[in-house]
Amino acid sequence: MKFVKELISYEDAKKITFQELDEFIRDKYKEFNLNDCLNKICHEDIVSPVDLPSFNKSAMDGYSVIAEDVFGASDNNPIILEKIEFDEEENSKFESKNTVGDENFELINGFATKVSTGTKIPEGSNAVVMKEYVKEYDDYIEVYLGVHPFENVSKIGEDLKKGDIIIKKGEIITPYHIALLASVGIKKVNCTYLKIGILSTGDELISLENYGKEVNNKNDELKKINMDYISKTGSIINSNSVMLKSLLKNCGFDAKAYDHVEDNPKEIEKCILKILSENDILMTTGGTSVGDRDYTFEEISKLGEILYHGIKIRPGRPVGFSKIELGNQSKFIYILSGYPVAAAVQFELLFNQYFKPLKTLKIPLTRNFASSLGRTDIMRIKLTYDSNSKNTNSKLFAEPLRISGSGVISSLSSADGYVIIDENIEGYEKGDIVTAHLFKK
Numbered sequence: 001m002k003f004v005k006e007l008i009s010y011e012d013a014k015k016i017t018f019q020e021l022d023e024f025i026r027d028k029y030k031e032f033n034l035n036d037c038l039n040k041i042c043h044e045d046i047v048s049p050v051d052l053p054s055f056n057k058s059a060m061d062g063y064s065v066i067a068e069d070v071f072g073a074s075d076n077n078p079i080i081l082e083k084i085e086f087d088e089e090e091n092s093k094f095e096s097k098n099t100v101g102d103e104n105f106e107l108i109n110g111f112a113t114k115v116s117t118g119t120k121i122p123e124g125s126n127a128v129v130m131k132e133y134v135k136e137y138d139d140y141i142e143v144y145l146g147v148h149p150f151e152n153v154s155k156i157g158e159d160l161k162k163g164d165i166i167i168k169k170g171e172i173i174t175p176y177h178i179a180l181l182a183s184v185g186i187k188k189v190n191c192t193y194l195k196i197g198i199l200s201t202g203d204e205l206i207s208l209e210n211y212g213k214e215v216n217n218k219n220d221e222l223k224k225i226n227m228d229y230i231s232k233t234g235s236i237i238n239s240n241s242v243m244l245k246s247l248l249k250n251c252g253f254d255a256k257a258y259d260h261v262e263d264n265p266k267e268i269e270k271c272i273l274k275i276l277s278e279n280d281i282l283m284t285t286g287g288t289s290v291g292d293r294d295y296t297f298e299e300i301s302k303l304g305e306i307l308y309h310g311i312k313i314r315p316g317r318p319v320g321f322s323k324i325e326l327g328n329q330s331k332f333i334y335i336l337s338g339y340p341v342a343a344a345v346q347f348e349l350l351f352n353q354y355f356k357p358l359k360t361l362k363i364p365l366t367r368n369f370a371s372s373l374g375r376t377d378i379m380r381i382k383l384t385y386d387s388n389s390k391n392t393n394s395k396l397f398a399e400p401l402r403i404s405g406s407g408v409i410s411s412l413s414s415a416d417g418y419v420i421i422d423e424n425i426e427g428y429e430k431g432d433i434v435t436a437h438l439f440k441k
């Protein structure tokens with residue numbers, strides 16, 4: 001295989017890519033309504049503008065009291081407190097005080113007020129006695145269990161203090177961040193926003209949309225596109241575009257998959273220019289080998305700089321990364337392989353690891369795994385659990401998958417994750433601890 005550039009290490013490719021992205025995404029953000037932020041990347045540190053809760057609130061149904069009034073209360077020694085209800089009539093009994101929501105209201109010694117779970121407790125009170133430990137009478141209550149200060153009370157700022165960081169720049173927004181942001185009244189969030197276009201190339205490609213339909217082929221004959229047609233003609237359903245669209249969605253970006261293009265240099269150039277003019281980043285698949293009908297690199301090198309082509313990795317070796325100046329703007333192209341597994345690995349290592357790194361786990365291997373010095377190997381693994389294992393480190397293991405072809409998509413769908421075997425390591429032995437990057441949490 002010919003490469004436009006000399007092969008570089010995975011670490012170098014990562015460094016080049018991530019440095020470019022650092023600079024590139026600095027001003028790439030958009031304000032989203034909180035409801036639309038799920039799974040997106042937060043573009044700035046967000047601090048809480050207030051204490052949460054912003055008032056002391058009851059954690060139980062019961063009576064708000066001054067804890068010191070009921071110290072020592074027990075079944076044999078109930079303590080009596082005068083009851084103060086919060087309807088206007090009752091409140092009028094309580095000198096110069098109004099309602100529970102009134103900031104002037106203050107509970108004083110000897111009194112208790114009825115509260116529900118979640119309601120503000122009045123100023124002056126510092127604890128709540130649960131309803132179960134109280135006998136209620138018309139004007140007073142008997143308390144059968146003492147409480148200590150702030151028992152059954154959610155204190156001001158217990159969840160967040162004003163100025164606490166709710167979410168950091170670069171973090172993925174989860175439903176729990178959304179709940180917290182809503183609780184402090186934040187309605188909009190600046191999220192990292194990139195317009196990304198996807199373009200698959202290849203004469204053999206058929207769009208998923210056309211599958212099952214009658215369409216005109218290259219010779220203008222109406223043909224039903226089904227598996228029979230596919231196996232006779234050696235066609236391939238374009239799964240890369242749908243895979244990349246889903247991978248990007250998983251990473252917080254809505255990408256547009258353009259109609260695939262045949263291996264025709266003029267067409268490829270035209271499509272690349274169109275997509276670049278409409279997007280910040282283009283991801284192409286196919287044509288990375290610089291074979292007879294592989295025009296992607298050739299066309300891209302005419303448009304701008306190829307930062308690298310080919311990294312010492314398996315699968316995924318022929319990947320490229322290019323920077324194109326269009327108008328006054330920089331655009332980037334991820335040039336990914338046609339082989340789905342190679343494309344997925346390239347995406348994972350050079351895009352996803354930057355924006356949404358997978359969770360990792362250090363676990364032992366179930367068996368030996370050979371790898372070559374001077375090349376980074378991506379070993380797909382399955383997690384296995386052995387409760388009877390004598391291994392003192394872990395009962396959870398990484399089982400290397402035996403299928404490894406770059407076109408075998410099931411080697412990814414059946415995997416739980418992967419291990420990066422550094423180019424300086426000549427394989428692993430059974431029991432070695434490896435770092436597993438996990439597809440699922």
Ligand SMILES: Nc1nc2c(c(=O)[nH]1)N[C@H]1C(S)=C(S)[C@@H](COP(=O)(O)OP(=O)(O)OC[C@H]3O[C@@H](n4cnc5c(N)ncnc54)[C@H](O)[C@@H]3O)O[C@H]1N2
Pocket residue numbers: 001200201202205236237238239240241285286287288289290294316317318336337338339340342406407
């Ligand atoms: N003589 C050599 N041949 C190849 C070498 C080599 O060193 N010497 N390297 C191999 C490696 S490594 C890879 S990876 C592939 C890269 O191939 P391309 O990026 O040029 O991709 P294509 O040739 O167009 O397609 C390869 C394969 O992938 C399937 N494919 C393509 N596009 C899609 C798509 N959109 N959706 C689903 N599947 C797709 C297609 O079946 C092709 O068979 O080159 C090796 N060759």
Ligand code: MOO
Pocket residue numbers: 313314315316317318337339341342406
């Ligand atoms: O990138 Mo290739 O997947 O090593 O066949």
